[in-house]
Amino acid sequence: MDCVTSDNPPGAADPAALRPALPSPLTELTDERFAERGLRLLLKRDDLIHPDLPGNKWRKLEPNLRAAAASGARTLLTFGGAYSNHLRATAAAGRLLGFGTIGVVRGDELADRPLNPSLARCAADGMRLRFVDRATYRRKAEPEVLASLAPPDAFVIPEGGSNAAAALGCTELGRELRGVADVVGVACGTGGTLAGLAAGLSAGQRAIGFPVLKGGFLETEILRLQNEAFGGRRGAWTLDDRFHGGGYAKTSPELEAFAADFASRHGIELERVYVAKMLYGLTTLAQEGAFAPGTRVVTVITGAP
Incomplete structure (x- = not known):
């Protein structure tokens, strides 16, 4: 079933017209759970x-x-679930x-x-929903x-925007962190951001991906993306799948308590689907002693609440 919107516009502008703020800011926080280690x-x-294409959505x-x-x-034409940030970003673009x-x-x-707030925003931006x-x-x-889904003039972007082009685009994120990070944490949905981030880091740096879906399929998908983009595995990266909270867009009392505590400590509200799970995972690893003293831990904040 379709949700009908306006007719297609007559042409498309260069993405540079959006004037993204790059490189994105890097700020340090004092958090006793990290400092004590x-x-x-x-x-x-x-x-x-x-403001309309934040984080890894712009890069991909x-x-x-x-x-x-x-x-x-x-x-x-692209794909997503009912609360997809990727659909919202594509509609805005x-x-x-x-x-x-x-x-x-x-x-x-x-x-x-009735359309939920995410899909309503897509429709308001002119997206036809199927x-x-x-x-x-x-x-x-x-x-x-x-x-059967795509009209003849459509350019197809995969779910989450993750393809070889997206992985190549995300290498710049890794390059921006050269010399300032030892470990980089990022939330993972479809794997494109981690695939590119890890490839852009320099020797001695490593990335940890925190899947927000359960199922254990993501390593294979990231390897596929790196093969298509770079011809093979690139960079040092691992996955920790303990923090998905039950699956995509699902939460738990522990995650909600962590996010509320983080906001109280630092005045920063955490987006729940991706960012809160990643930060919860990194904080847990820090408290487990996973990082040597002196390690610079960078968290990639990929979206706003």
Whole structure:
């Protein structure tokens, strides 16, 4: 079922017109849970890159938007769940740059319900929403299914924006952290950010990804992305899948308590789907003694609440 929006705009602008704030700020926090272990805690504020395309959404979308403009496409088609930040960022990019946008949403049962705030924002930005059943959604990359969803002029961006172009775009995040980080923590949905981040770091640095979905599939996906983007595994990276809280967009009393305590300590509200889980994981690792004294621990803040 479709949610109808406005007609496609006549053309698309260069993504540079959005004037992202790069490199994103790096700020240090004093947190006793890290300080008592002799660790420094720094926040890489990618959430401040752009008000409508924050964090890894900008870094992954920008190369795809350039490719779409170069191809002459007038429409962007992409995929996501009911609370997808990627759908919101793609809709905003379409509005700002002059692309039409189509969002294929997982779950045809949602078509008969009022739009949640995330999908309502997509629709307000001009995105046409197509709700498909979950079995069809799982087959979204198959040519016959994709042909039924995408108009002839559409440029297709994968779920979460993660492809080889996105991984290449995220290498700049790693380069911005050369010389200022020993360990970098990042939340992982589809794996594109970690794939590029790790490739951009220098020798002696390492990245830890914190999956926000359960299932244990992400290592294979990150390796696939690195193979496509770089020809093989790049950088030192690992995954810690203990902090997904039960699955995507799910939370727990422990996570809520951690986020509330962090806001009380530092005056920073944490986005729950990604950022809070990552910071909860890094703080737990610090308290477990996973990092040597003197380690500079950088957390990538990929989105706002």
